Structures are given as C-alpha cells and as structure tokens.
Amino acid sequence: MMRYVLGRLGGVVLILLAVCLFTYLIFFKLSPDPAVMICGKTCTPERIDSIRDVLGLNQPLLTQFWDFLSGIFAGRDYGSVHCSAPCLGYSFQTNESVWSMITARLPVSITVAVGAAVLWLLVGVIGGLVSAVKQGTWWDRSAMGLALGGVSVPNYVLALVLQYVLVVKLQLLPFPSAVPFADDPLLWLESYLMPWVVLAVGYACLYARLTRSNVIDTLAENYYRTARAKGLSGALIMRRHALRPALTPITTIFGMDFAGLLGGALITETVFGLNGIGKMAADSIAKNDQPVIMAVTLLAAFFVVIGNVVVDLLYTALDPRVRVVSS
Amino acid sequence: MSDELFVVDNLTVTLPTSRGPVDVVKNVSFTVGRDETVGIVGESGSGKSMTALAVLGLLPRGARTSGSVRLDGAELLGRSDRDLKSVRGNAISMVFQDPLSSLNPYYTVGLQIEEMYRTHRGGTRRAARRVAIEALERVHIPDAARRVDHYPHQFSGGMRQRVMIAMALCCSPSLLIADEPTTALDVTVQAQILELLSELQSTTGTGMMFITHDLAVISSIAQRVLVMQSGDPVEYGTAEQVFSDPRHEYTRMLLDAVPRIDDEVAL
Numbered sequence: 299m300m301r302y303v304l305g306r307l308g309g310v311v312l313i314l315l316a317v318c319l320f321t322y323l324i325f326f327k328l329s330p331d332p333a334v335m336i337c338g339k340t341c342t343p344e345r346i347d348s349i350r351d352v353l354g355l356n357q358p359l360l361t362q363f364w365d366f367l368s369g370i371f372a373g374r375d376y377g378s379v380h381c382s383a384p385c386l387g388y389s390f391q392t393n394e395s396v397w398s399m400i401t402a403r404l405p406v407s408i409t410v411a412v413g414a415a416v417l418w419l420l421v422g423v424i425g426g427l428v429s430a431v432k433q434g435t436w437w438d439r440s441a442m443g444l445a446l447g448g449v450s451v452p453n454y455v456l457a458l459v460l461q462y463v464l465v466v467k468l469q470l471l472p473f474p475s476a477v478p479f480a481d482d483p484l485l486w487l488e489s490y491l492m493p494w495v496v497l498a499v500g501y502a503c504l505y506a507r508l509t510r511s512n513v514i515d516t517l518a519e520n521y522y523r524t525a526r527a528k529g530l531s532g533a534l535i536m537r538r539h540a541l542r543p544a545l546t547p548i549t550t551i552f553g554m555d556f557a558g559l560l561g562g563a564l565i566t567e568t569v570f571g572l573n574g575i576g577k578m579a580a581d582s583i584a585k586n587d588q589p590v591i592m593a594v595t596l597l598a599a600f601f602v603v604i605g606n607v608v609v610d611l612l613y614t615a616l617d618p619r620v621r622v623v624s625s
Numbered sequence: 626m627s628d629e630l631f632v633v634d635n636l637t638v639t640l641p642t643s644r645g646p647v648d649v650v651k652n653v654s655f656t657v658g659r660d661e662t663v664g665i666v667g668e669s670g671s672g673k674s675m676t677a678l679a680v681l682g683l684l685p686r687g688a689r690t691s692g693s694v695r696l697d698g699a700e701l702l703g704r705s706d707r708d709l710k711s712v713r714g715n716a717i718s719m720v721f722q723d724p725l726s727s728l729n730p731y732y733t734v735g736l737q738i739e740e741m742y743r744t745h746r747g748g749t750r751r752a753a754r755r756v757a758i759e760a761l762e763r764v765h766i767p768d769a770a771r772r773v774d775h776y777p778h779q780f781s782g783g784m785r786q787r788v789m790i791a792m793a794l795c796c797s798p799s800l801l802i803a804d805e806p807t808t809a810l811d812v813t814v815q816a817q818i819l820e821l822l823s824e825l826q827s828t829t830g831t832g833m834m835f836i837t838h839d840l841a842v843i844s845s846i847a848q849r850v851l852v853m854q855s856g857d858p859v860e861y862g863t864a865e866q867v868f869s870d871p872r873h874e875y876t877r878m879l880l881d882a883v884p885r886i887d888d889e890v891a892l
Contacts, residue, residue, distance in 0.1 A: 520726040526683055527721075528741040528792070529713030538740070542731050618776040619730055 299614070306607050317599040322363050325588045325595075331355075332588055336390050352377040386596075387589035389582075396593045399578060406476045407574035410567065411559035413490055414497035419552065422502040423545070426509025430544075433514060441506065448503035457496045457569040464492065474570040497566045501555060505548065512544040519543070546616050550609050557605020561598025630832045631657040631800050635692035636702075638672070638679050638856075649675045651856045652692070655849070657800065662826065662833040664847030664864070666840060666879065672856040673836045677802045680834075681717060682709040696800060715745040718793040722805040724785035728777035734761075734788045735773035738795050745796045760791035764821060783814035787821065794825060801826075804836045819846055840883050844868055852876050 326332065333349040334341070350356050353376065354365050365374055366387075373383035381388070386396035425445070429438040464471045474489045516522060517540060525539035562576030571577070575594055582590035614621045638650035650672040657663045665673045678684050680694055680701065694701045696716055701709070713719075721727040729737060738760055739753035746753075754773065761769035764787040777785055786806060793801055803822065807815040823846060826833055837843055843850055843864070850867045852860040852875065860873045871877045 520721060520723060521729040523683065524719075524721060524727045524789075525729070527681055527713055527719045528744070529710045529715055530740060530744050531710070534740065534744070538732065539729055543729070546731070617731065618733075619778050 302614075303611065306610060310603050310607055313603050314596075314600060317603075318367065318596060319363065321592050321595045321599075322366060325592045326362070327359070329586065329588060332390065335586065335588075386593040389587050389590050391582075391585050391587045391590075396589050399590065400575065400593060400597060403574050403578050405478075406572055407560060407562050407567070407576060409476075409479075409490060410493050410497065410563050410572065410574060411556060413494040414501070414559070414563075415552070415556050417494050418498035418501035418505055421498065422505025423509050423548070425502070426506040427513055427541075429506065429510040430513035430517070433510075438510075442510065445503035445506045448499050449507075451499070453496050453500055454565050454569050456499060457492070457566060460492050460496060461570070474572055476573050493563070493566050493570050493572060496569075497559070497563055505552075508548060508551070509544065512547060513540060516540050516544040546613075549612060549616060553605050553609030553612070554602070557601045557608075558598070560601040560605075562594065629656040630659045630661075630697065631834070632693070632695045633676070633680070634695070636676065636679060636694060637691045638675050638684065639689045639691075640675075640685065641687040646689070649856050650679065651858075653851070653853070653858045654692075655851045655858075655861060657832040657834055657849075659799075659832055660826065660830045661849065662835050662847045664843035664850045665834065665836045665853060666838065666843055666850060667853035668838055668879075670855065671853040673838075673853055674804055676853075677719065677804050677834065677836055680802065681713050681719065682706060683713075711745070714741050714793075714798070715796050716798055717800045717802060718796065718798040719802040719804065720786070720789050720793045720806045723809045724782065724789045725777060725809075727789060728785060730777055733774050733776055734780070734792075738773075738788075738792045741792060742795050756795055757791075760795040761788065763794070763825070764788070764791040766791070782810050783817060786810060786814075786818055790818075790821065790825070794829065794831070797829065798831060800832045800834065802834045802836070805838070806835075807842060808837065808839070815842070822846065840868075840879055852879065 331346075332353065333346045333355060336349050336353075337346050354362055357365070368374065369381065369383070369385035369387070371383055373385045374381055376388070381395065384397050386400070388395055389399065425441055429441045432438050461473075465473055471488050471492060472485065474492055477486045477489050479486045519539075521543075522535070522539050525535045530539075560575075562574055562579050564576035564580055566572075567574040567576035568580045575597065578590060579594040579598075581587070582594065633656070634654050636650055636653045637648055639646045639648050653672070653676055655663055655665075665676065667673050675684065679688075679690050682701070682704065684690070690702055692702065696712070701712065704712075728734065735754060735757045738757035739750065742748075742753045742756050743750070746756075758769045758773050761773060766772055766784060766787055772780075777788070780788060786809075790806070806822070807818050810818060819842065822833070822835075825831070835843065835847055847864050850860075850862065850864050851858055852867065852873065854875045860867055860871065860876045867876060868880065871880060
C-alpha cells in the first residue's frame with residue numbers, strides 16, 4: 299500500500315513538472331514579448347532591454363524555466379526586487395505578487411465550490427435515489443425530465459435570469475459580493491446563495507441521472523436479490539446492498555468535478571463579479587497578464603492532479619476489490 | 626395432518642408482458658417431506674426458478690400468483706412482504722446459481738452471514754461472528770476463523786458456493802431451496818458441493834428443493850422429481866420411477882439428451 303501511495307505521488311510530481319513546462323512554453327514563448335507588454339506606450343529600445351534583463355528573458359530557455367521553477371520553491375530576485383518563495387512572479391498589470399493575488403482569492407473560490415458541492419450532492423443524489431426507487435412513476439419521469447432540462451441550461455443564462463429576478467425585480471437578495479463569513483454571516487449567505495445554486499444546478503442534474511441509473515443497476519444485481527432472500531430489513535438492504543455499491547462510483551466523479559472547481563468557477567465568478575480564482579483567470583486572459591495566466595493554469599492543474607490521487611486512494615478504502623489488487 | 630413439511634398446491638404464476646399476462650408456472654403441485662430432496666428439472670425458461678421465487682415472494686413487480694404454498698401447514702402465498710421477511714432466510718433459505726454475483730463484493734463473507742443471523746436471531750456481533758465461523762467450518766472451509774474476514778473475490782468458485790450454503794443454513798431453516806447451485810462450477814467442484822449438501826441434509830434434517838437442468842445431478846441427490854416444460858408440470862414421481870420408466874415424451878427426450886459414457890459416437 300505504501301509503495302502504491304509513493305508511486306502515485308511520484309507520478310503527481312512528474313505530471314505537474316510537465317504541466318509547468320508546457321504552460322511556460324505556451325505563455326512565455328508563443329505569446330507576445332512580455333518585455334514589450336510591460337514597457338507600455340512610452341517605450342524605448344533601451345527600456346525593453348533592461349526589462350528583459352530584469353526578467354531574465356535574455357537567458358537560454360532552460361535557464362529561464364529553471365529560474366521560474368526554483369522561484370516557486372526558493373524565491374528569486376528580479377533585479378533589485380526580491381520575490382520570496384513561493385514566487386510566481388508579478389502581475390504585468392498591477393505589479394502585485396501573483397502568489398498574494400492567489401491567496402487573497404482562493405478562499406472565495408473554495409467557498410463557491412464547497413457550497414455548490416454540498417448543494418448538488420444533496421439534491422442530485424437524493425433526487426436520483428428517489429427516482430430509482432419510484433422508477434416509472436410520475437415523480438421519476440418529471441424529475442428526470444427536469445434534470446435533462448437543467449443540464450441543458452448554460453449557467454451564465456441561469457445566472458443572469460436569477461440575478462435579474464431575485465436581485466433587480468424582487469429585491470430579495472443583494473448583489474453578490476465576496477463578504478467574509480466572519481464579517482456578516484447573513485450577508486455572506488445571501489451573497490453566495492445565487493452562485494451556489496447556479497453552479498450546482500448542472501451538476502445536480504447530472505448526478506441525479508447518474509445516481510438513478512447506478513441504483514437501478516444495483517437493484518438488478520444478484521446480491522441484491524440474495525439480500526432480499528435473506529429476509530433482511532428494508533433499511534439494511536437499502537443501505538448495504540443498494541446504496542453502498544451504487545454510490546461508490548459517484549465518489550470518483552465527484553472528486554474530479556470538485557477538484558476542477560477549486561481551480562475557479564470561471565463563468566459563475568465572472569457573472570456574479572466574485573473575486574475568485576476563476577474571475578482572476580478571466581481578467582488575466584483578457585489583459586494578457588502572463589504570470590497570472592500561468593499561475594492559475596498551474597493551480598488548476600495542481601488541484602485536478604491531487605484530486606485524482608485522493609480519489610484513487612479513497613477508492614482503495616471504499617472498494618475492497620481495488621484494495622487487494624493494490625497491496 | 627400429513628407429515629409433509631412443504632406443500633405446493635396448484636401454484637400458478639402470471640407475469641405481465643408487453644403482449645399481455647403470461648402464465649410462466651401453471652398448476653404446479655409437489656410436496657417436500659422432512660429430510661427429503663425434491664428435484665425440479667427442466668430447460669431454461671421452464672418456470673423452475675419462478676416457482677422458487679414465488680415461494681419466497683420474490684417475484685418481479687407486477688407478478689400474480691394463485692394456488693397454495695404451505696410450510697408446516699402455514700400458508701405463504703399472498704402474505705405481505707413484511708410478513709414474509711421472517712420466513713426468508715429463517716424458515717426457508719435459498720442458494721443461487723452464481724455464487725460470485727450473489728455475494729455482495731463490498732462486504733466480508735463474515736458480515737454477510739452475521740447480518741442474516743442477527744436479523745433473525747438477534748444477539749451481539751461477537752456472538753454472530755462465532756456463528757459465522759462455525760457455519761464456515763460446517764461447510765469445510767479451511768481456516769474459517771481467518772477466512773471469515775475475507776471478501777467474496779478472495780475465494781474460489783467452489784469455496785464461494787460453500788459460503789452461500791453456510792449462510793443459507795446459519796439460521797437452521799426447515800427448507801432449503803437450491804437454485805442451480807452447481808451450474809456455474811467445474812465438474813469436480815460440482816460433485817463436492819453435491820456431496821456437501823447431502824451430508825448437511827443428513828445432519829440437519831432440512832428438506833430441500835433442488836432446481837437444475839442437469840438430470841445427472843438430480844439422479845444423484847433427489848428422492849422425488851418434478852419435470853417441467855414451459856411452465857407445465859409434465860411428470861412427477863419418485864426419482865427411480867422417472868428415470869427408469871419415464872411416462873412423458875419430454876422426460877424421455879431430456880434423458881436422451883444426457884451424454885453417456887457408453888454412447889456410440891459417430892465421428
């Protein structure tokens with residue numbers, strides 16, 4: 299088991315290195331010259347040269363990449379400015395440290411992701427479960443029809459409609475803003491409610507359909523029939539012989555989806571003007587702010603890769619068949 | 626009052642299909658005495674398994690039944706699901722065809738035996754665990770105290786079927802329904818399982834309803850035989866009678882279909 303875990307972690311390091319290299323190449327080598335971008339309108343060739351020198355752009359590519367990497371772990375110097383570890387460079391737009399931009403915005407994205415996840419798990423799994431048990435009834439048909447519709451609605455449409463109806467017309471909720479929970483719990487809840495719902499709707503519909511089909515498959519399993527033939531109570535049959543096998547695969551998908559969201563919910567954050575990682579990504583792309591683009595790409599990759607490993611390790615705990623193969 | 630343990634009288638099972646209701650079991654009658662094994666033989670689709678499922682009230686949704694099924698004189702047909710729970714696994718238990726898919730892969734075999742024992746007999750987990758180990762020992766699983774914590778996929782096919790049998794017998798039922806218990810197994814393992822079932826039956830006195838399509842298997846284990854063809858009972862009698870002097874054309878056909886070692890084969 300230990301060897302398996304170490305092997306997986308080794309894989310993680312390799313994947314993240316590869317992602318680093320590719321993003322570095324794409325954003326620093328295939329994009330417009332960063333020195334020209336920083337220099338702005340009143341620019342002289344001498345100034346461009348000195349910026350190149352400070353950023354290390356005159357160095358060979360591998361040296362530049364090495365400086366970038368070692369900056370993350372050990373910090374680095376840009377001319378007279380020291381950027382302490384973890385150093386992801388400075389924004390071309392605001393000259394702010396990219397790392398401090400991330401740490402300031404990450405809590406917002408995490409709040410959005412966790413809230414939405416709780417919502418979609420509750421609604422999706424319970425809805426799918428009820429549908430499976432009441433298979434073929436009017437409840438099942440309308441729930442699944444609704445789920446199909448829900449998956450099809452783009453979340454920016456839903457976001458704008460909700461915002462117009464609840465905030466502008468009915469004035470039930472304030473315009474969302476990233477209020478910390480400690481400042482005003484009620485306002486916090488009201489602010490995040492719409493982003494949570496908007497983000498959760500698509501996932502909830504998907505999870506409801508998934509849960510339903512998994513549970514229906516499980517109810518057709520021979521071991522489910524065995525459990526009934528054993529005379530077990532309905533609750534025990536449901537819990538052990540229907541839910542556990544049906545929901546285990548859902549943890550895999552949930553791990554991926556949730557990890558993906560930690561890297562920022564781009565559309566939802568942008569539409570609601572929430573200053574999270576997703577909005578930061580959108581802004582930086584619009585302004586070609588390369589250090590920031592690169593940092594958010596790395597961050598998203600980091601969450602997805604780590605999410606994958608966590609899911610795999612969790613799976614060995616959840617499914618005994620996987621556990622034995624891995625040991 | 627007869628000495629019969631289990632009586633099936635004029636059982637008819639009707640399933641709804643897209644082309645209207647279909648009788649998959651028609652007027653089937655047979656009895657199982659204490660300590661007796663009755664074989665039910667037929668091709669797939671002959672209604673053997675439906676007969677078994679009807680006994681425990683485990684038919685697919687929408688199925689209808691008529692006739693009478695009595696265990697120790699008590700009527701089982703038409704009882705509520707809740708009511709039948711105390712019968713299932715307790716007075717009548719069942720062993721299925723494919724032991725791998727019939728055991729839940731997520732739980733140890735011990736837990737799957739314990740949950741059944743505790744449902745019907747109550748008691749602590751520790752007591753149930755002791756019962757599970759004893760049950761595994763009774764079906765000759767070596768090192769039962771350790772194997773009780775293993776998962777189904779860690780057992781071989783034959784051993785899994787032994788686990789199923791151990792589970793089926795842990796509450797000392799008066800009737801065991803074995804639905805093709807040897808079909809998914811190797812021939813040598815088949816023989817071991819049949820031997821085990823006979824041995825357990827002689828020590829526990831459990832009546833057995835043994836369902837199979839394999840006449841060779843039936844001839845070695847059953848005292849009485851019911852032959853079924855597309856839901857109809859075509860022949861019913863003692864094993865000796867049915868095998869030595871089959872009255873019905875279909876039974877003769879089934880018997881002829883069994884390959885024999887002294888058959889001449891055209892090459």
